[in-house]
Amino acid sequence: MSETGERFNVADIFGEDVFSDKVMQQRLPKSVYRELHKTIEEGKDLDIHVADAIAGAMKQWAIEKGATHFTHWFQPLTGVTAEKHDSFITAPRPDGTVLMEFSGKELIKGEPDASSFPSGGLRATFEARGYTAWDPTSPAFVRNDAAGPILCIPTAFCSYTGEALDFKTPLLRSMDAINAQSLRLLRLFGNNKSKKVTPSVGPEQEYFLVDEDAFKQRKDLVYTGRTLFGAMPPKGQELDDHYFGTLRQRVAAFMRDVNKELWKLGVPAKTQHNEVAPAQHELAVIYENASLAVDNNHIVMQTLKRIAAKHHMRCLLHEKPFAGVNGSGKHNNWSLMTDDGINLLDPGKTPHQNVQFLLVLACILKAVDEHADLLRESAADTGNDQRLGANEAPPAIISVFLGDQLQDVVSQLVKTGNATSSLKGGKLQTGVSTLPDFTKDATDRNRTSPFAFTGNKFEFRMLGSRDSVAAPNIVLDTIVAEAFSDACDVLEQAEDFDVAVHDLIKQYLNDHQRIIFNGNGYSDEWVAEAERRGLPNLRSMVDSIPALESEKSVSMFEKFKVFTKPELASRVEIKYETYAKNTHIEAATMIDMASKSIIPAVIRWNRSLADTVIALTQAGADASVEKELLAESTGLLAETKAGLQKLIQITEEAEKKPEGRERAVFYHYDVTPVMAELRAPVDKLEMIVDKDMWPMPSYGDLMFSGT
Known part of the structure; x- marks a missing residue:
């Protein structure tokens, strides 16, 4: 039950804090409502008088919900959302009262200071003007938090000279691109009814919950979001008993409150469960258009953090908050939907006969193969460097899982030029008389694949848990738009369409079958096989960033x-800078913790041991065990001090490197190994030193206590 203990009906509260299409129909004049939909559906400019009418209705609706302020809610290149709150109050009247106003101009355009947001050289520091522009495809909403109800208006963010300084602007551009090229493809197959094709996205969000008091005692969690030191507890995830296990009551109460808040904001939260690692959980939402899905995923992350605090917990969204147990990712389920309900990725019951689907599939394989490096880069961040490639997440190698059914169809087309059959699912026989046999899917799932076909969509599983899902969807939309465009360029000139499309499907499948891999992506054998196939293996963020500015990427995006x-170029600069700064903060945090907390604690422990050795020896007792412990901890303390000094020196050297790629590469290849060197003796010391003397909560305290 939620904190207040009240009961609620989902249907009654869903979307109650959203200025939804239903609300607009009720509150807007019919002519205004029609003009707004022309803007949304056709990209038509919004007349200022229409905007004034929408703004007035939106303001009145928000005020009725208790809102006193509004904000243009946007996604700068920091990776998190940003907002500046303005009240509805205008200049006071002579009688001492005030007007509450909100104009169409204020709705459509805002002017935040752009100088302090990352721009990667697009803007000089002294050039402060930036603009937020209302995105009418994503509805406004009222968010309730400690500041009170706030009217949040989803917007794009660009510079004074028009460059995109955010994620939303290029996402909307990519959606325009995939729409235009998808319609070209559909027209070739005689579909003249569908008017729009939209990427549909359903993110799955993984996260950890830890006790707030324990969190506050860990400087590494406070400053970096992950533990930089820590020995494994006696029990981790070995028994697999946490996965899908019964929710602890504290977590269940948290999830109930999260769901209520998300449903009120129109976020279709669907699935919740315990994940593999202790204290790890997942929340998944129903599919929405890509722009709305990106906005809603930011709402999900903000809500998880806010509600966790109310329950005296902290939500960790870092990709690898604990070494030795599973990290957290975000699965991006992607498909293409027409405005009249056609899923371009639906193979139907007989995929081998579905020519349109086979062309779409072949184009996607072509896109992923030709731009594997770019797709890998879209999921790159400092946290994912610790996660990708472990036995919990996809490897850093991009490959596509098709499953038995589609793999069989592809093999037929490649070998003979024709596909004459599709594998069927058959019956699942349980062998238990009281359980009914039922039809099973024609294809199993593969959790080790970074890009897997899962029935009527592709699941890109490489994303980091705290990242915006905008970047990978921008890449997916654009690379597939390019592949569709290439195919249409050929087929639109064909004299015999049926022959040409057949030949093109076979050509694409044959040329790009190297990207298909249905086996174990975690195995060492796959790494060797991928190298033989010529697939890129970009193991780190700094290795993958150059894909953004390669000639083929620039040409395609332009x-x-x-x-x-x-x-x-600006995004490349920002990413190198971000990597270097994040790693510097982690190194500085390790230095601080080792210097001020860990080494002093071990010294106190050694002094206590030494006093015990002296007392036992003077009493004529055997002190051999104490002497061994003292020798071991003294040796590890010396290793810790040496590692600390080495990290101090290498970090100072890193900060002298030129900003950009050189500094980021130095941090990755030179500083992070020294961080690991310092951690090794400290984690061993944690297993020796008296727990009451150890200066921070252990992994066991964090993962098993209080949640």
Whole structure:
């Protein structure tokens, strides 16, 4: 039961804090409502008088919900959302009262200071002007928190000279690109009814919950979001008993309150469960158009953190908060939907006969193969460097899992040029007389694949848990738009369409079958096999960043007007800077913890041991065990001090490197190994030193206590 203990009906509260299409129909004049939909559906400019009418209705609706302020809610290149609150109050009247106003101009455009947001050189520090522009495809909402009800208006964010300084702007551009090219493809197959094709996205969000008091005692969690020191507890995830296990009551209460808040904001939270690692959980939502899905995933992350605090817990969204147990990812389920309900990724009951689907599939394989490096880069961050490739997450190698059914169809097409059959699912026989036999899917799932076909969508499983899902969807939309465009360029000139499409499908499948892998992506054998196939293995963020500014990437993004070359260059600069700064903060945190907490604690422990040795020896008792412990901890303390000094020196050296790629590469290849060297003796000391003397909560305290 929630904190207040009240009962509620989901249907009654769902979307109650959203300025939804239903609300707009009720509150807007019919002519205004029609003009707004022309803007949403056709990209038509919004007349200022129409905007004024929408703003007035939106303001009144928000005030009725208790809102006193509004904000343009946007996604700068920091990776988190940003907002500046303005009240509805205008200048006071002579009689001492005030007007509450909100104009169409204020709705459509805001002007935050752009100088302090990352721009990667697109803007000079002294050039402060930036603009937020209302995105009418994502509805406004009222968020309730400690500041009170706030009207949040989803917006794009660009510079004074028009460059995108956010994730939303290129996402909307990429959606335009995939829409245009998908319609070209559909027209070739005689579909003249569908008017729009939209990427549909359903993110799955993994996270950890830890006790708030324990969290506050860990400087590494406070400053970096992950533990930089820590020995494994006696029990981890070995028994697999946490996965899908019964929810602890404290967590169940938290999840109930999260769901209620999300449903009120129109976020279709669907699935919740315990994940593999202790204290790890997952929340998944129902599919929505990509722009709304990105906005809603940010709402999910904010809500998880806010509600956790109410329950005296902290939500950890770092990709690898604990070494030795599973980290957290975010699975991006992606498909293409027409406005009249057609899923372009639905193979139907007989995929081998579904020519349109086979062309779409072949184009996606082509896109992923040709831009595997770019897709890998879209999921790159400092936290994912600790996660990808472990036995919990996809490897850093991009491959595509198709499953038995589609793999069989592809093999037929490649070998003979024709596919004459599709594998069926058959019956699942349990062998228990009281349980009914039922039809099973024609294909099993593969959790080790980074890009897996799962029935009528592709699941990109490489994303980090705290990242915006915008970046991978921008890449997916654009690379598939390019593949569709290439195919349409050929087929639109064909004299015999049926022959041409057959030949093109076979060509694409044959040329790009190296990207298909249905086996164990965690195995060492796959790493060797991928190298033989010529697939890129970009193990770290700094290794993957150059894909953004490669000639083929720049050419593609510019062709479809998703990014300009300067916008790409700015993102490259920001990513190198972010990697270096994040790693510097982690190194500085380790230095602080080792210097001020860990070494002093071990010295106190050694002094206590030494006093015990002296007392036992003077009493004529055997002190051999105490002497051994003292020798061991003294030796490890010396290793810790040496590792600390080495980390101090290497970090100072790193900060002298030129900013950009050189500094980031130095941090990755030179500083992070020294961080691991310092951690090793400290984690051993944690297993020796008296727990009451150890200066921070252990992994066991964090993962098993209080949640």
